[in-house]
Amino acid sequence: MRxxxxxxDGAVLHRADFYSVGxxxxxxxxxxxxxxxxxxxxAPAEIPHPFRSADELxxxxxxxxxxxxxxxxxxxxxxxxxSETTALLLEIWTVMQACIQRGFEAEGLLPGSLRVxxxxxxxxxxxxxxxxxxxxxxxxxxxxxxxxxN
Numbered sequence: 001m002r003x004x005x006x007x008x009d010g011a012v013l014h015r016a017d018f019y020s021v022g023x024x025x026x027x028x029x030x031x032x033x034x035x036x037x038x039x040x041x042x043a044p045a046e047i048p049h050p051f052r053s054a055d056e057l058x059x060x061x062x063x064x065x066x067x068x069x070x071x072x073x074x075x076x077x078x079x080x081x082x083s084e085t086t087a088l089l090l091e092i093w094t095v096m097q098a099c100i101q102r103g104f105e106a107e108g109l110l111p112g113s114l115r116v117x118x119x120x121x122x123x124x125x126x127x128x129x130x131x132x133x134x135x136x137x138x139x140x141x142x143x144x145x146x147x148x149x150n
Contacts, residue, residue: 001017002015002018003017004145014031017029037119046078047075047079049071049074050075099148100148101148102148104120104121104144105121106120107121118146119147120147123143123144123147124148127140127141
């Protein structure tokens, strides 16, 4: 994603590129160029399972006999200690859970000029009161989480 700060007269004040590097982490282009990881650690000389595309990731998994999460964890160990990776992932999980919780509790209209009523709180209450779990109810839960984070 490119970020550009522009003055009132249209002059470009600052421009920066940001990249998603997986696991919810984002790096500025300057950090990528300097060899700093998303967790702030110095870049290793080499990661065990490099890939540049989803197809390459899947092929590396097949070649190494690993699941995706196992291969990614092995690569993360080259950047930082396992405990640091776990702590960063738990931090992301906590933020995600708080976002979902806020969405289930917030009533009224979504921000913006379209005046769209929030649907997540009502669907959440209905699902909590529901009976048997079926395949469609599972999709209702997925929809409730998606609506909550809008």
